[in-house]
Amino acid sequence: MGQADYPQICPGGGLIISWQLKRKRVLLVGGGPVAAGRLVNVKDADAIVTVICPSSGLCGEMKYRIHVEKSVDEYQDRVFGGKDDLMGGYDMVLTAIDDAALSREICQMARALRIPVNVADVPPECDFYFGSLIRRGPLQVMVSTGGKGPRIAAQTRRIIQRAIPENLGQAIENVGRLRAMLRSEAPQAAAGPKRMSWMIDVCEKWSFDELATLEEEEMRIILRGWKDGSVPSARQVRGIRRTLPDSKSIRKAIAGRCPVAGYISPWLAGFAGILLGSAITSTLFIVRSSKRA
Amino acid sequence: MGQADYPQICPGGGLIISWQLKRKRVLLVGGGPVAAGRLVNVKDADAIVTVICPSSGLCGEMKYRIHVEKSVDEYQDRVFGGKDDLMGGYDMVLTAIDDAALSREICQMARALRIPVNVADVPPECDFYFGSLIRRGPLQVMVSTGGKGPRIAAQTRRIIQRAIPENLGQAIENVGRLRAMLRSEAPQAAAGPKRMSWMIDVCEKWSFDELATLEEEEMRIILRGWKDGSVPSARQVRGIRRTLPDSKSIRKAIAGRCPVAGYISPWLAGFAGILLGSAITSTLFIVRSSKRA
Known part of the structure; x- marks a missing residue:
């Protein structure tokens, strides 16, 4: 009954809900x-x-x-x-x-x-x-600043919008499709927990980029693992093509603020710098010594 | 009446709203x-x-x-x-x-x-x-994935949570306080549009970090600009202390995924590399030529 781990109640907000209007x-x-x-x-x-x-x-x-x-x-x-x-x-x-x-x-x-x-x-x-809404297919994000100011609300919305990987909506959509396929393959209510843990494995083994580009044929290949509880990885399903994970979204997050920085790794830049510095200096020394000779 | 610029209707969602429960x-x-x-x-x-x-x-x-x-x-x-x-x-x-x-x-x-x-x-x-809620003071963000899967919903929530600067809630809170002070200074309804554009100037001139650390005394100094429609900058109000803008939040966004990359600029790294490469090569050449001599 200690208070330590319970979230703190933080009054002054609204109750943010998704109101259902289908056929209403x-x-x-x-x-x-x-x-x-x-x-x-x-x-x-x-x-x-x-x-x-x-x-x-x-x-x-x-x-x-x-x-x-x-x-x-x-x-x-x-x-x-x-x-x-x-x-x-x-x-x-x-x-x-x-x-x-x-x-x-x-x-x-x-x-x-x-x-x-x-x-x-x-x-x-x-x-x-x-509130201010961001929509990417099945993904809906609502940003409410409690009416503290329209500009800071718009700025907040932009920060969040920029942070959402472009392909996340498609990834969520595809997870939903795979889940529906799994449900029709194993419709029993008793299989619910096993279905859920298998779907969790899929989401952990496959990156957003990989999920976003899933095709129906590939979904069927993944589903073959369902019976023995295994989840084939993207590498296994696709060979070694398309293995880059989420680096694109990292770059995007940076590029939003600083258009060039996102595309160059500082390690790579440092290493290239060493080579370049060394090459220039060598050339200078060699030119000088060949002149002397 | 062209369709070009109108947002596309994207069925299948819920109506995300902030339901008011105060005293309900x-x-x-x-x-x-x-x-x-x-x-x-x-x-x-x-x-x-x-x-x-x-x-x-x-x-x-x-x-x-x-x-x-x-x-x-x-x-x-x-x-x-x-x-x-x-x-x-x-x-x-x-x-x-x-x-x-x-x-x-x-x-x-x-x-x-x-x-x-x-x-x-x-x-x-x-x-x-x-849905899945993120709360930072007056800031409420709701993430709904339309029931496509619990794990990808949690992953999406984490991405968005990581993207929100730690101090954003406090910044929004302070903007709200400044706005309330402005309202009691210029309560006339007719001043509404002028109040709004002045508050927008504040939000554009002051970074989130600066807004988040605003103290009441500083708010009063900023408010002095209201009458002639000017907004003193953080530099003017605070001297040249605390001038770094939003770089902290950029770093945070990167550091969440790649702990080191956020702290080193690729330009700086490249430049340092050139100097280092050049220094090493020069030393080698000089050592060699001094040996010959």
């Missing part, structure tokens, strides 16, 4: 750039979206999403008409309009109906906030 | 390690928490949180008793118990009452999922 209905009131951002957020989460906004209020992106991409499931070309508009069986309401009083009103109505609601620009009224 | 009531059913983790999550977000779990089912951490730290607002030493237990005006229900059937039942009851609910281990039933 979302009402989005507004058609400007903020609304367009929200639309992408909820479509990324597979929601069924209704947009209410007069066509005169649609920004370029919203027009594109509605009329060209057709990613809005239902578009109502009109202004928000009051409480009845919230009665369509919605699971979430988002507003992004300039009218703060109307926003507040919609918020209260949604709350009375117990529908989760976010109102752009009126934070104290919201059930939840949006 | 949360019911947590369960007392094991998973429940203890949930407790920390919701207390981090300032919730008022009721735990229902027989004392025989409490893990060490939960006992510590309830009896020593006293961070549980209400503890009920009993098993969950049915629908009536959800009627206490809760804003969120979390369960972390071993009984999957009971979990499902609680979930359905909560849903009927339109209370957001998460049920550990029964993902399809949940309104929302928890």
